[in-house]
Amino acid sequence: MAVDVAVLRVFTDARGEFGNPLGVIDAATVDPADRQRVATELGYSETVFVDLPEPGAASAHMRIFTPVAELPFAGHPTVGTAWWLKQRGTPVRTLHVPAGLVQVEYLPEADGEWTVISARSDWAPDMAIYHLESVEQVLAADTADYTDDVEHYLWAWTDECRGALRSRMFAPHLGIAEDEATGAAAVRMTDHLSRDLLITQGRGSEIRTWWDPAGWVKIAGRVVADAGVRLD
Known part of the structure; x- marks a missing residue:
């Protein structure tokens, strides 16, 4: 049976550029035992399998997979799935993930609609946090230096008064050499710094x-759809 994959980019900039790729799949089209294999084959930092809600339903269930493991929660998959459900005409107010119940909001903005989800800070995994002195140091970091079994988050202020920072994140143990935009890490950083943030991660x-x-x-972000994929 062919599997159709909607491909999104989550956490784009105002021009719709950058963002973290996400594969979204109707859970009914893939046997649970095959989901990890499909996520591995696709190779995105995360692929989700969502039980499509009936029109008028307020909630949906979803599961999240990296190329090597299932996750109880992740930020860019929940933001992207919430946006995708609205685009197909079934917006929701909550998403059920293994970690718990995620609240969903849709906020129109002058620079593009922002999809917002709410998560518990303790759902985000522990990670090694490195506060560097400059953005140049963050950008110069080499993924080859971060290969152990922990997530590494490198960051520096771009405007501390505004809560603006520049970051990169490496998660080799999840099959992700560098994660372009990481909602769970943003949750952890927001809790770590105890303040609202404007984060620019990865390439932009x-x-x-x-x-x-x-x-x-x-956590809020913009989302755009790219060309889909079909797996035979």
Whole structure:
């Protein structure tokens, strides 16, 4: 049976450039035992399998896979899936992931619609955080220097007063040499710094976050659709 894959880019800039690729698949078209194989074959940092909601439904269930493992939560897959569901005419207010219930909002903005999800800060994995002195140091980092079994997040302020920072993230143990835009890492950083942030990650992807001292973080991003893929 052929499997159709919607391919999105999540956390683009205002021009629709950059962003982290995401594969979105109707869960009914792939047996659960085959999902890891499909995600590995596609090779995106994450691929999701979503149970399509009926028209008028307020929620949907989804599962998230990297090329080597299933994740209980990830930011760019939940933002991208929420956006995709709205585009197909079934917007939702919540998404069920293994970590818990994700709240969803859709915010129109002058520079493109932002899809917003809310996540618990303790859903985000632990990671090694490196505060570097300059953006130049962040950009000069070599992925070959970060090969152990932990996620590495490198960052530097671009405008500390505004909460703006530049970052890169490496996750080789998840099959991701460098993650272009990482919502879960944005959640962890927002909680770590206890403030709202404007994050530019990877080549130029953009993530906006809002911190809640009760342990919730909102993550917002723009999404665009690329040409889909069919697996035979």
